[in-house]
Amino acid sequence: MPAPAAHRATTEPGLGAPAYVVLGMISIGARTGYEVKQMVEQSTRFFWTISQAQIYPSLRHLEQAGLITGREDPQGRRPRRVFEITAAGHAELAAWLSREDPMPFELRDTGMLKLFFADTLDHDEALALLHAVRRRSEDRVGLLRALEPVARAVEEQGYHHPLLTLELGIAVHQAMVDVCAAFERRQAAGPRT
Amino acid sequence: MPAPAAHRATTEPGLGAPAYVVLGMISIGARTGYEVKQMVEQSTRFFWTISQAQIYPSLRHLEQAGLITGREDPQGRRPRRVFEITAAGHAELAAWLSREDPMPFELRDTGMLKLFFADTLDHDEALALLHAVRRRSEDRVGLLRALEPVARAVEEQGYHHPLLTLELGIAVHQAMVDVCAAFERRQAAGPRT
DNA sequence: TTCGTCATGTAAGAAGTTACATGATTTC
DNA sequence: GAAATCATGTAACTTCTTACATGACGAA
Numbered sequence: 001m002p003a004p005a006a007h008r009a010t011t012e013p014g015l016g017a018p019a020y021v022v023l024g025m026i027s028i029g030a031r032t033g034y035e036v037k038q039m040v041e042q043s044t045r046f047f048w049t050i051s052q053a054q055i056y057p058s059l060r061h062l063e064q065a066g067l068i069t070g071r072e073d074p075q076g077r078r079p080r081r082v083f084e085i086t087a088a089g090h091a092e093l094a095a096w097l098s099r100e101d102p103m104p105f106e107l108r109d110t111g112m113l114k115l116f117f118a119d120t121l122d123h124d125e126a127l128a129l130l131h132a133v134r135r136r137s138e139d140r141v142g143l144l145r146a147l148e149p150v151a152r153a154v155e156e157q158g159y160h161h162p163l164l165t166l167e168l169g170i171a172v173h174q175a176m177v178d179v180c181a182a183f184e185r186r187q188a189a190g191p192r193t
Numbered sequence: 194m195p196a197p198a199a200h201r202a203t204t205e206p207g208l209g210a211p212a213y214v215v216l217g218m219i220s221i222g223a224r225t226g227y228e229v230k231q232m233v234e235q236s237t238r239f240f241w242t243i244s245q246a247q248i249y250p251s252l253r254h255l256e257q258a259g260l261i262t263g264r265e266d267p268q269g270r271r272p273r274r275v276f277e278i279t280a281a282g283h284a285e286l287a288a289w290l291s292r293e294d295p296m297p298f299e300l301r302d303t304g305m306l307k308l309f310f311a312d313t314l315d316h317d318e319a320l321a322l323l324h325a326v327r328r329r330s331e332d333r334v335g336l337l338r339a340l341e342p343v344a345r346a347v348e349e350q351g352y353h354h355p356l357l358t359l360e361l362g363i364a365v366h367q368a369m370v371d372v373c374a375a376f377e378r379r380q381a382a383g384p385r386t
Numbered sequence: 387t388t389c390g391t392c393a394t395g396t397a398a399g400a401a402g403t404t405a406c407a408t409g410a411t412t413t414c
Numbered sequence: 415g416a417a418a419t420c421a422t423g424t425a426a427c428t429t430c431t432t433a434c435a436t437g438a439c440g441a442a
Contacts, residue, residue: 017303018402024310034421047305051403056423078410080421090313097307098318103329108299110210112240112361114290117217118354120283125291126354136296161311161319168305168372175368179361187353211430227393244431249395271438273393 014096015062018050022058023085023093026068028159031082033059043162046144046169059083067092111136127187134180137173144170208258211243213289215251216278219261220286221352224275226252236355239337239362252276260285304329320380327373330366337363 015023021044022036030036033055040050059081062068067089073082085093111133118126144166151163208216214237215229223229226248233243252274255261260282266275278286304326311319337359344356 016401017306020310021306024306024313027310027313032421033423034419044306044309047300047302047309049301049402052422053403053405053424054401075420076411078421093310094314094318097310097314097322100325103303103307103326104301105304105329105333106301107240108242108297108301109240110296111298112358113210113214113217113237114296115354115361116237116240116358117213117220117286117290118357119352120217120220121287121290125287129290130357132293133296136298140298159312161308164311164323164372164376165305165309167376168308168369171368171372172365175364176361179357179364183357183360209429225393226395227391242430245394246396246431246433247429267438268392269439271393 015065015092017048018054019058019062020093020096021048021050022055023062023067023089026062026083027085027090027093031084032080042147042150043165047165062089123187127184130180130184130187134177134184137176137180140173141170141177144173207289208255208285210241211247212251212255213286214241214243215248216255216260216282216286219255219276220278220283224277225273235340235343236358240358255282316380320377323373323377323380327370327377330369330373333366334363334370337366 021040025036025039028039030039033052036055036059037050037052040048059068059070063070063083065088066086068083068085070081070083073080114129115133118129121129147166148163148170151166155163214233218229218232221232223232226245229248229252230243230245233241252261252263256263256276259279261276261278263274263276266273307322308326311322314322340359341356341363344359348356
């Protein structure tokens with residue numbers, strides 16, 4: 001066991017959230033970096049993205065920390081590393097999930113940003129923008145609803161929370177649709193003041 | 194006028210969204226970099242943050258582009274630059290607001306991320322996490338509701354859209370509260386399956 | 387005279403993305 | 415035999431934040 005490096009204290013306080021995404025995906029069955037990326041694209045992408053370039057370094061880091069174990073498992077002549085979560089990995093994931101820390105909610109929405117400044121536009125242009133923002137959320141609701149069957153199938157397997165996060169996404173965008181629609185009616189009705 | 198640089202074509206297609214935040218804030222009355230930052234903290238912060246370090250370089254850039262004009266206006270011996278939007282600036286802002294481009298909606302939510310993996314937890318721990326996420330959105334709803342009087346006052350001044358974006362934020366978090374509460378009831382009732 | 391606010395500025399670094407590079411295997 | 419998918423890797427870059435630095439002014 002290596003001697004503890006006292007000066008490293010500040011870099012130690014747990015992994016970053018991206019590493020927990022990778023750890024979590026391995027814990028629910030992703031075996032390769034490629035599969036981690038695929039699962040992210042199908043699920044957490046709507047509230048947490050990571051790029052492929054982050055995944056492979058992250059896997060190495062998690063393995064060095066003893067939270068996952070990898071072994072070579074080439075398919076024919078194509079190289080491949082398959083990973084499994086370790087007991088320490090499960091413990092670390094559970095600790096993170098149960099830890100009562102801030103859980104930042106970060107939103108960066110160009111649509112809302114544009115709407116905020118829409119009073120500088122003509123009435124018609126502002127209405128068009130509002131309509132575009134509503135449509136965007138409607139499209140997103142449609143996209144997410146299309147994923148519901150998959151999430152329900154996953155639920156049958158005993159994983160209930162992916163469906164919950166999907167419903168959260170749907171509800172969030174539906175709420176935006178509703179507020180936009182109400183405001184559109186008001187604006188279309190009374191262009192004055 | 195400088196000779197056009199052909200190789201710069203890729204860096205030219207409009208300002209980034211952060212620059213439009215600054216331009217927009219100037220257009221609705223912010224006069225100094227300091228005031229831009231303050232207004233962002235009171236309003237767009239919930240769907241678009243920028244740090245102070247971005248603002249001053251951005252102001253210089255907008256001025257060079259002729260979208261705002263600045264003049265020295267020291268208060269006593271304290272240096273200060275006050276800015277105003279130009280006709281070109283108004284045109285550029287309006288063009289951006291009306292431009293039909295993608296309007297990315299980016300969400301990065303640690304709460305939803307944790308929930309996604311909550312099936313790896315015990316029933317009680319998962320419930321506690323769910324409860325924590327609900328509380329977080331309830332707090333956010335409370336915080337945003339406290340801003341409503343300000344937004345209503347602003348509306349009296351003829352700026353209707355800041356209130357709209359505030360209502361959007363409230364609705365989004367209220368939707369999350371509702372979905373969490375419904376799921377909590379289901380989970381608390383039937384711990385089985 | 388001390389604290390909070392007004393006001394500007396930047397250097398250093400963290401974090402994350404894009405884009406490229408490589409090549410095997412499977413499917414059409 | 416072409417195209418899509420599987421699979422890994424990384425260099426370069428952009429973007430943004432943190433933290434520091436400076437100092438005047440106003441109120442207590």
